[in-house]
Amino acid sequence: MLESTFIRHLLRTDPPGTASVLLPTGDDMAMLAVEGGRVLAAIDAVVEGRHFRPGTDLRLVARKALLRNLSDVAAMAARPLACVASVTLPRGASDADARALLDGLREVAQAFACPLVGGDTTVHAGDDPLVVSVAILAVPALRGGRVITRHGSRLGDLVAVTGELGGSLEADGGGRHLEFPPRIPEAIALAEALGEELHAMLDLSDGLGIDASRLLAESPSLAIEIDVARIPARRGLGWRRAVGDGEDFELLFTTGAEPPKEVSGTPVRVIGRVVERGDGPTVRLLDGGRVIDGSAMGYDHGREDPR
Amino acid sequence: MLESTFIRHLLRTDPPGTASVLLPTGDDMAMLAVEGGRVLAAIDAVVEGRHFRPGTDLRLVARKALLRNLSDVAAMAARPLACVASVTLPRGASDADARALLDGLREVAQAFACPLVGGDTTVHAGDDPLVVSVAILAVPALRGGRVITRHGSRLGDLVAVTGELGGSLEADGGGRHLEFPPRIPEAIALAEALGEELHAMLDLSDGLGIDASRLLAESPSLAIEIDVARIPARRGLGWRRAVGDGEDFELLFTTGAEPPKEVSGTPVRVIGRVVERGDGPTVRLLDGGRVIDGSAMGYDHGREDPR
Numbered sequence: 001m002l003e004s005t006f007i008r009h010l011l012r013t014d015p016p017g018t019a020s021v022l023l024p025t026g027d028d029m030a031m032l033a034v035e036g037g038r039v040l041a042a043i044d045a046v047v048e049g050r051h052f053r054p055g056t057d058l059r060l061v062a063r064k065a066l067l068r069n070l071s072d073v074a075a076m077a078a079r080p081l082a083c084v085a086s087v088t089l090p091r092g093a094s095d096a097d098a099r100a101l102l103d104g105l106r107e108v109a110q111a112f113a114c115p116l117v118g119g120d121t122t123v124h125a126g127d128d129p130l131v132v133s134v135a136i137l138a139v140p141a142l143r144g145g146r147v148i149t150r151h152g153s154r155l156g157d158l159v160a161v162t163g164e165l166g167g168s169l170e171a172d173g174g175g176r177h178l179e180f181p182p183r184i185p186e187a188i189a190l191a192e193a194l195g196e197e198l199h200a201m202l203d204l205s206d207g208l209g210i211d212a213s214r215l216l217a218e219s220p221s222l223a224i225e226i227d228v229a230r231i232p233a234r235r236g237l238g239w240r241r242a243v244g245d246g247e248d249f250e251l252l253f254t255t256g257a258e259p260p261k262e263v264s265g266t267p268v269r270v271i272g273r274v275v276e277r278g279d280g281p282t283v284r285l286l287d288g289g290r291v292i293d294g295s296a297m298g299y300d301h302g303r304e305d306p307r
Numbered sequence: 308m309l310e311s312t313f314i315r316h317l318l319r320t321d322p323p324g325t326a327s328v329l330l331p332t333g334d335d336m337a338m339l340a341v342e343g344g345r346v347l348a349a350i351d352a353v354v355e356g357r358h359f360r361p362g363t364d365l366r367l368v369a370r371k372a373l374l375r376n377l378s379d380v381a382a383m384a385a386r387p388l389a390c391v392a393s394v395t396l397p398r399g400a401s402d403a404d405a406r407a408l409l410d411g412l413r414e415v416a417q418a419f420a421c422p423l424v425g426g427d428t429t430v431h432a433g434d435d436p437l438v439v440s441v442a443i444l445a446v447p448a449l450r451g452g453r454v455i456t457r458h459g460s461r462l463g464d465l466v467a468v469t470g471e472l473g474g475s476l477e478a479d480g481g482g483r484h485l486e487f488p489p490r491i492p493e494a495i496a497l498a499e500a501l502g503e504e505l506h507a508m509l510d511l512s513d514g515l516g517i518d519a520s521r522l523l524a525e526s527p528s529l530a531i532e533i534d535v536a537r538i539p540a541r542r543g544l545g546w547r548r549a550v551g552d553g554e555d556f557e558l559l560f561t562t563g564a565e566p567p568k569e570v571s572g573t574p575v576r577v578i579g580r581v582v583e584r585g586d587g588p589t590v591r592l593l594d595g596g597r598v599i600d601g602s603a604m605g606y607d608h609g610r611e612d613p614r
Contacts, residue, residue, distance in 0.1 A: 006405040024422070034344040037342035043427050049432035086442075087313060088354050119332065121313040125436070131395050135391055
């Protein structure tokens, strides 16, 4: 699959980089040293027909584009600094469309104190899909410039999530995948409550199965065991939906200490544990007596039915 | 035109922003305060059918995407820090295509010490145009964290350019618009040579006419007078091509002192002067006895013949 080819090639061939790269490609954000400080950066796009259905309110499309990036900021337990957006519009777009996109970006920018400081717009030659790319900058929010990466889980850690999972896409193409609260205050509160015992974290974008296996990408001797009965599925959806729907934008983390039951008004639920991998799958879903390989369970943005 | 609607709306409605925004939207890059330092950010996209013709070598497409951003860094007399890229590929793209794009980005990243630290890839639902969005971070290169903005030209300033202008697009769709050296060392050398007398600067992306008028966007009482005989047209192209072809990615600047004749091996040419605007056009091209309004002369990326 092309998407993973690009990313894998990027990860594999990215050179060690200059001294200014504190945290390279491979996490939710990269971290760079600037004179006397640290800055984080990431980029993420939403594409018509892939991340939203044609006809979706453009204000919501733009909001989603920035919200996704803010969710990456949360995943690092960082604080947003600013964002820039690049918009490629179909030829048939109107001035009102351009304004709706900008309004959506600016609403979210304002709500999260993440000013939109630059933009670039192109109009397609034809009636081609809308693409909104947003790059976001952030700064560490924790003492000492600490951020929480995806890597560093330890044997015996508890595995936990915020909020509820599943059901991000409504039948009409709307739903939570378009409007979700990036868990920035929750992430900072978790990091402050757990301190050094918060070992690894990411935001759930593709689904609990795929994303949990990402937490162990650099830990070949570890696996994650999840008790499906403990997964906080939204509105009584079955665990398969909670694991596979994707775009939850909740936090998934591993910790050496019992996490708080709630942070910033959002419930926190322990759903599993970090165990030895041995010859088994990276992500193991325990359903009564059965062990199911969940390592690849999630939403595939390349599939036929776009959201 | 949609592109300008988006940008104008962005400029007009962008709130004063937080204390961390040192330089908001409206320049080649925005500048932000981070603990103890300053960081600059910009985003720019290249779109198939707009910025390059279908069939163009994807390595060159990716190189152009990053080179354009590096040219914005030059325009601020800053130094690149890192970049992130978002790629949206047509469904029919191959793994080799994805690799060619990444190779192009990484070649330029390495050549300009601007590590690629993050990527995002999406595959279109159909055979839709390739979009490569690159966001770039930079840090001030001058003493005291100074950068050079577009604004600040003064009455009587000399107007000068680096290099040669015109002819960026060859008949076959190739040419300099795909491969150009961002004038980063030249910009820093100019700023060091001219000191406080370097008043305003930008990189020529849309064409000398349009871009010169941008230098005076915040100076309603000033105009720029350019002697067409002094414009350094490439290979004997007429001045109309030098003014209108666009994508020169040379530096255009105003200065209160005579600039060096050459910086970092690149010629510098004085082509005009900042004068009082009165009732005349913002950019005046002096062709013998005639005065021609050049304020809107440049390349329109929305026109039918894509490069």
